[in-house]
Amino acid sequence: MDPMTQSAQISSSxxxxxxxNSAAKESKLSVKDLIHWRDPKKSGVxxxxxxxxxxxxxxxxxxxxxxxxxxxxLCVTITFRIYKSVVQAVQKSxxxxxxxxxxxxxxxxxxxxxxxxxxxxxxxxxxxLKQMSRLFLVEDLVDSLKLAVVMWLFxxxxxxxxxxxxxxxxxxxxxxxxxxxxxxxxxxxxxxxxIRTQINTTMAKLQEKLPxxxxxxxxx
Numbered sequence: 001m002d003p004m005t006q007s008a009q010i011s012s013s014x015x016x017x018x019x020x021n022s023a024a025k026e027s028k029l030s031v032k033d034l035i036h037w038r039d040p041k042k043s044g045v046x047x048x049x050x051x052x053x054x055x056x057x058x059x060x061x062x063x064x065x066x067x068x069x070x071x072x073x074l075c076v077t078i079t080f081r082i083y084k085s086v087v088q089a090v091q092k093s094x095x096x097x098x099x100x101x102x103x104x105x106x107x108x109x110x111x112x113x114x115x116x117x118x119x120x121x122x123x124x125x126x127x128x129l130k131q132m133s134r135l136f137l138v139e140d141l142v143d144s145l146k147l148a149v150v151m152w153l154f155x156x157x158x159x160x161x162x163x164x165x166x167x168x169x170x171x172x173x174x175x176x177x178x179x180x181x182x183x184x185x186x187x188x189x190x191x192x193x194x195i196r197t198q199i200n201t202t203m204a205k206l207q208e209k210l211p212x213x214x215x216x217x218x219x220x
Contacts, residue, residue, distance in 0.1 A: 035178045047175045054171055058164040142207050 037043045056065045077099070084098040097103065138144045157166070181188055 035174055036182065037175075037179055043175065047171070050171050051168065054164060054168045058168065142203060145206075 033039065034043050034046055053065070081098060088095055134140070135144050135147050
């Protein structure tokens, strides 16, 4: 084979491999990319499906929604299975089961992956338990008071909204706030800095007046 032709084939195969790798990377969108609408089509699909699911849960019970979804999926697979069987009978072909590739695919969870996720979850659970113990046993009076104020505010939120309504609002804000923040980042950061400064000043004054409170400025 001509060396020039061989080098051209190698470069073309490398270019094809690079293109496939870049396409694979682009097809895998992270959660951050979804909520920032990097790919409007995929973000719109995820937002629409999540909102539809939450609205369905608001109107029906979880068991009803799960049953309807599984029933719809089962109807699609059964219809497709019958359709392919009829086509194969008419065309007298032997293509086999239409879902053969998926059936033969290994869907089992490797023990290493399972243990990895369990260990990661256990780390977060222990951290949360330690934080809860610190707050409820009043290791730091100011932090415990902050939690009390937040819980008191949540009592009013719970009186107005139920859990599903809060999840619907959270889903809408999750997909609406990041794009707005990106477009007005400078102005929003200025307001956030002002609010943070006022809160820190207020908490510092409160911390000095509370008896037995740990002054973080000295410990830091």
